[in-house]
Amino acid sequence: MLLFTLAIGFVMAMIDVTAVNTALSAISADLGVPLEGLVWVVDGYTLTFAALLLAGGALADRHGPRRIYQAGLGTFVIGSVLCALAPSGAALIAARLLQGSGAALFMPSSLALLTHAEEDEKRRARMFGTWAAIVSAAATVGPLAGGLLVEAFGWRSIFWLNLPLGLLGIALAQVKAPAPPPRKRELRLASHGLGAGALAALAFVLIEGPVLGWLSVPVISASIASVAMALLLAWDERATAQPILPRALYGIAPFRAAVMTGMLINFGTFAHMFVVSLWMQDVHGSGALGTGLAILPMTAGAGIGNVLSGRAVARHGTRMPLLLGMGSGAVAALLLAQASAGTPPWLLIVGGTLMFAAVGYAIPAMTATVMGTGGKGNASAAGAALNASRQVGALLGVAVAGSILHAVPAWGARLAIVYGTIAAAYALAWFAIHRHVQPAATGVAAAVMAD
Structure with a gap:
């Protein structure tokens, strides 16, 4: 029940992100939102999420992670209701900014609460593994749930879904979550x-x-x-x-490499989801449900990669899963760069699934490296830094993909440039890991994701 309670925020965020991608055409048609407006609908949420995550970690230290976790859920729920009621594209974007602010509060707090919930290292490692599986399951269900909701009840229903989930999370956190005492930390x-x-x-x-x-x-x-x-x-x-970020963390090379890897993973995955959603809807005439079904195996592939990686980290440490995942992801992106407007949808879906499975294999090792090097003393700051970097990557991925779609009219050239850029990002992550995450960097980091 504790794991479920602390995963609710992530579950809402994952369903929200993937469901919004399936609803882009419906939002555009209903509110008259152009392409750059759709980019803001996706990136408005990511902008405040990324920009305020480190502040969320500092607030969790100053006022206690449980209180900030509940405040974040409440803010996210209010933003979701305003999204559901939005009369225009501008109002929807403003409400998405508020949603992102709430997510910035509850994300680092939930990781800190998990770290404080269990003293035994092995039991805590299993908790992290189970928590990651719950979040991956939400990411897998998100596209299908979004497509079904949009087809049956309209795009506003994907935001109404957050109301009962958020209120349940606030109530359960009061009963089930630990309440670590606040720590003195300057909020700059x-x-x-x-x-x-x-x-x-x-x-x-x-x-x-x-x-x-x-x-x-x-x-x-x-x-x-x-x-x-x-x-x-x-x-x-x-x-x-x-x-803002404790100076001790700056000097840890594996921490820096893992945080950068998180940014580049999200750069690629969010650029891909944005592009493939529009490709399915504009080129192949798919509705929200068809788009959700297309994204579903990709997010499922990421979940499978997460599960397989947890066992590999426990046995071999974090370096091998990181190198294998990012290298395979770069190769899959290069294969996707060969697609064109006439490519059958199933081929792009298969390629996307392979890419998501590859980077999904790297994600638990990346998380283990960050949280292991941060330790309990810097758990909130390390978790906030990782999540901030990933949201910056998501923001940049969608923005860069949107710029490419604006500048290049032909879908074949669009796909070649977008996936070539993703392949270069994943290759950069591979080189950073190869240089800075050494085979000896197992220890605590490896134990964090032991299954």
């Missing part, structure tokens, strides 16, 4: 604001650049603002005695 609002602003300006550049023109005044201004805020944040982090 200016630094978090700089990070959020830099990311928001970058998102604006990538999404609006193809529409307004890359050399237009708004796009150039946003580019300058993004770079300036990023540089100010870097300077502030080096100068302060209490940086």
Whole structure:
């Protein structure tokens, strides 16, 4: 029951993300949202999610992870209700921003609560494995559930689903979740604001650049603002005695490599889901249910990869599953780059499933490396850093994919460029792991995901 309670937030987030992809055409038709608006519908949620995750980790330390977990669920529910009631594309995007804020609160808190729930390392490792399986199951069910709901009740129903789930999670957390005491930790609002602003300006550049023109005044201004805020944040982090991310984590090479891998995994998977959803609906005329059925085996492949990886990490440590997963993912993306508008849907589905299974095999090892190197003392910060990097990757993946779709009219060229970019991202992750995650880096990290 504790695992179910702490997985509810992730379950809502996973179902929400995958279901929204199946509803893109319905949202566009109902609210008159153009392509760049659809990118904002997906990325608006991811933007605030990524930008505020580290702040969510700091708040969990200052006020206790259970309280922040419940506050995050409540915020997410309010955002979901506003999404369901949205009268326009702009209102929907604003509500998605609120949803992302709630997710930024409950994500790091749930990982911290899991870490504090069990003292025995092996039992805690099994809890992490079971928790990951619950989340993977939600990701698998999400596309089908979204397609069924949209076909039967319309796109607004995918947001109404979060209302009972969120209220149940808040109630169960009060009864079942531990309540670790708050820890003194400075909440540096200016630094978090700089990070959020830099990311928001970058998102604006990538999404609006193809529409307004890359050399237009708004796009150039946003580019300058993004770079300036990023540089100010870097300077502030080096100068302060209490940086957003504990300085001890910066010096751990396997931690840095695993966090970057998380970003690149989500870059590829979210770009793929966005593109394949539009490809199915625009080229092959699939409805929400057909699109959901197409995505279903891909998310199932990721779940299978998760399960197989847990056992491999327990036996061999984290390096081998990471290298095998990211290398295979890069090869699968290169195969997908050969697709065209005339490619039968089943071929793209098979290729996507292989790619998801490959990176799914790497994800538990990546999580184990991050949480193992962070330890209990930095559990909230390490979990927030990993989730923030993954959401930044998702944001960039959808934004870059949207830019490519804007710039290139032919679907064959679109697919070649998108999947070539994904293959390059996965290859970069492979090289980072090869260099920084050594065979000796097992120990605690390997135990975290033991099955």
